[in-house]
Amino acid sequence: GAGVSQSPRYKVAKRGQDVALRCDPISGHVSLFWYQQALGQGPEFLTYFQNEAQLDKSGLPSDRFFAERPEGSVSTLKIQRTQQEDSAVYLCASSLGSVETQYFGPGTRLLVL
Amino acid sequence: GDSVTQMEGPVTLSEEAFLTINCTYTATGYPSLFWYVQYPGEGLQLLLKATKADDKGSNKGFEATYRKETTSFHLEKGSVQVSDSAVYFCALSDGGATNKLIFGTGTLLAVQP
Numbered sequence: 603g604a605g606v607s608q609s610p611r612y613k614v615a616k617r618g619q620d621v622a623l624r625c626d627p628i629s630g631h632v633s634l635f636w637y638q639q640a641l642g643q644g645p646e647f648l649t650y651f652q653n654e655a656q657l658d659k660s661g662l663p664s665d666r667f668f669a670e671r672p673e674g675s676v677s678t679l680k681i682q683r684t685q686q687e688d689s690a691v692y693l694c695a696s697s698l699g700s701v702e703t704q705y706f707g708p709g710t711r712l713l714v715l
Numbered sequence: 716g717d718s719v720t721q722m723e724g725p726v727t728l729s730e731e732a733f734l735t736i737n738c739t740y741t742a743t744g745y746p747s748l749f750w751y752v753q754y755p756g757e758g759l760q761l762l763l764k765a766t767k768a769d770d771k772g773s774n775k776g777f778e779a780t781y782r783k784e785t786t787s788f789h790l791e792k793g794s795v796q797v798s799d800s801a802v803y804f805c806a807l808s809d810g811g812a813t814n815k816l817i818f819g820t821g822t823l824l825a826v827q828p
Contacts, residue, residue, distance in 0.1 A: 606758075635815060644719075644804050644818030645759070658813040693759065700814040706751075706759040 604628070606707035608694050614713045615684045623679045623710045627696030634677050635704060636669055637693040645693050651677060652700065684714045717742045721805045721819035728795055728826050736790040736822045738779075738805035746807040748772075748781050748788040749816065753802045762790075762803070795826045 607626045615621050627634050632653055637645035638661075648667065650658040653674035662669070666685075671677040681688055691711050695704040722737040740748065750762040750772070763772035768783035777792045788805060805819040 637816075642820070644806070644820050645816070647813075647815040647817070650813045650815060658815070661815075695759075695816075700812070701808075703761055703764070704816060705761075708758040 606694055606696050606705055608692075608707040608710050610710060611708065612711050612713075614715065616715055617684060617686060619684050620680065620682045621684055621712065623681075623692050623712070625677045625679070625694030625696075625707060627675065627677070627694070628705055629675075631696035631698055631705075632674075633697045633700045633702070633704075634671060635695040635697075636677070636679050637695065638663075639691040639693055639709070641690070648679070648692075650700075681712075684712075686714050688712060689714045717746065717807060717809050717817050719805050719807055719817055719819040721803075721822055723820070724802075724823040726822060726824050728824070730797055730826055730828050731794045732826075734790070734792040734795045734799075734824070736803055736805075736824070738788045738790065738819060740786050740788065740805075740807050742786075742807055742809070744810045746810050748779070749806040749808070750777070750779055750788070750790050751804040751806060751818075753804065753821075755801070759804070795824070797826045797828050800824055800826045 634651040636648040639645040647661040651671045666682045668680045691709040694707045747766045749764045752762045763774040765772040765781035771780045806816045
């Protein structure tokens, strides 16, 4: 079956632009996670959904970051008024339940100029 | 808060050499421990995991043992291959309601023929 997919794979934005990153989890996976991976670092947690409910957004670095999963499947991470420090790879992961193995997508590499 | 520390790379080995990548953790509860691998141009893949003390995770010739007394989860392989060249991440899940993953900074392994 298909794994986790993310689009776009690469995104170049000018500082101040808004961007939207999409994640398609594995079908039937209840839990969805977003992580941010800066160059040369490990991924860092941003936010967590169980179905359509956003249960944890403690990792979102500022109120410019917003995530949604309105129908409990596809999720979108939106970054408003992008800044250079937002440049990173954004990873999406899904799992059957929160305690199950997380399966990662290939990531979206965001470069803010 | 919970954290993971792993040895810095890059680690350069000749084919068939023995591999050890050190990983230690700090956690207030009883986390599960993971090794993820990222091959060039690919997404993060779960390599192995252990969910309680003294458990040994193994896969593809790699092993790691959950040592609560030393708070460690070192990755080992008896004979590495060129195809093992990748970035290896040690991680723990915080065991809370979210069960998010907390990663180390990653160790680049380069295996030369």
